[in-house]
Every structure is written in structure tokens, then in C-alpha cells.
Amino acid sequence: MQKIIEAKCYVLGNNIDTDQIFPGRYLELVDPQEIASHCLEGADETLAGRFQKGEIVVAGTNFGCGSSREHAPIALVNMGAAVVIAESFARIFFRNAINLALPLLVCPGISQKVKQGDLLRVDLQNGTVENITQKETYPAEKISDYAMSILEAGGIKPLFRKKTGLE
Template identity: 55%
Template structure:
């Protein structure tokens, strides 16, 4: 994982639940390319038309509410979502994202400063978001170093397989 993520902002609403991120009727799919086709389908059936791999989801509060299944995060990663920025995240979704290596940035004022299609640059080390389209900086919450480490390894499983964080 790189410290700087760049991508186009894709704006969605509030209280986006896990079934909107990845509808339960597709749970039998196992191939990442099949799963990716249904990302955010419950929010916008045309999401795939406006989203490109590497884009950044910009959401309103309570992103990822709903069930605790990891499929929502798996779907976002399979689709190529580079990061999600929102004022708040559902607790279990947040933990699933960290566990699976998807960067989430909490930022209360993000929707006031980002419009659909704005080009964004996130500095994960300090939590700063640069809206390069509008030439403004937005301060998000900095992720703890161990979380950045987990994300850089692709999630908690790879983090532990490589023995990171287990030194005595």
C-alpha cells in the first residue's frame, strides 16, 4: 500500500448499509470479477458506469451499517475502491475494512468540500485529503500506525503471517 492514494471522488448518501454495498442475493458468487460487478448496486444500479478502479467513495454518515458479514468490504476491494471517506462508519464494517486492508478515513466535513468527480489525494500517514480539483485541504482523522501497517500488508491475516506486531 502506498501512503498517498489518488482517485476520483464518487459521492453517495448516508446510512449506506452492507446489503446496499453488496446485495445478499449475490452471496453465492465467489470470483472477484463477478462480485465486483455488483458493488454498490443497492445504492445506484448504474454505479459501475460512473466508477473506475482506483476511485474513492465519499459517503455521508454511518457508511457500512447493517449486517456484520465481510462481503461488503470484499466487494469494494474486488471493484477496486481505493478508499472510503465518510463522517462516520458502522463499527463492525470499520473493523472488517481494516482486517481486509481497505483504507477508511473519517472526516466530518468531507461532503461540504467534495463534489462528484473531484480529484482527491489522501495522505494516509497524516489523514489529510487534498481536493486537487478545488485546491483545498481537508483534515481527516489520522489512522494509528499499527492500522496503517495492517493495511499495507493487505489486512490482518497477512500482517500476522508475516509476523508483524508479534515481536516481544
């Protein structure tokens, strides 16, 4: 997996719930690209159209609160988000994202420090976020060993297949 990510970021607020990440009216969709086309529509209707593969989502506290819908991280992964950096994450969203190998980084105060479009350099291994545009560095929480082992395996599915000898 890519542990250094250098890309532009999109900044969102606090309590971005799963209805904003992926509105309930689209829940019957199964195709990942179709799912991705509605990503974050509840927070910013045009974001999915502008977002480039490999870019970064930044948010405030409690990102992903609300429903257990895995469509939320599926949408983010398929929209091409390389990492989500937030001040905190809701629990089920956290599990779902790590299971799908979407890296999440907890970084205190980040949503107030970075501006829309800032270029960030994120070190997932060491847990740092460098803001190249503003020439600042912010400490983040290191990803736990357990979560990192799932991310490195490419998510729960390949890990599980390996574990059970299915592959």
C-alpha cells in the first residue's frame, strides 16, 4: 500500500453523517462507480464530479456518524479518496473503512488548519500531515498495528482469504 500520499484536499465540517456521505435514496445501488458518483452529495452536491483520484478528504469531528451503511466507505474508495483525515471518526464507519482498506487518520484540529485545495503530504506510517501550501506540519495519531495490518493486506477480504487458506 502507498504510505506517503501527496495530493490536494477537500475540507468538510463536523458530524458529516452517513446520510451526507451517501444519501439513503441511493442505497439500492450496487455498482461501485454508480455509488461513487453520489459520494458526499449530502454535504456538497458537486464534490464527486470535481474530485480527482488520489485526492484527500479532510473533516472535523465524528466523521461517518449515523448508519452502518458500508456504501459510505465504498463511495469514498471508488471516488478515489486516498485517505480521510478527520478530528475523530464514528465507530462503525471506522471499521467499515479499514475493512475496505481506506486509510483513516485522526488529526486534532485539522479542519480548522487546512484550507480547501491545500496541497498535503500525508505519512501514514508515522502519522504526520504536512501542509505544503501553508508550510506547516500537524501531528496525527499513528494508525494502530491491528488496523495497519488490515490496510497492508488490502482489506479484510484478501486477509480473510489468506487466513482461511482459501487462497
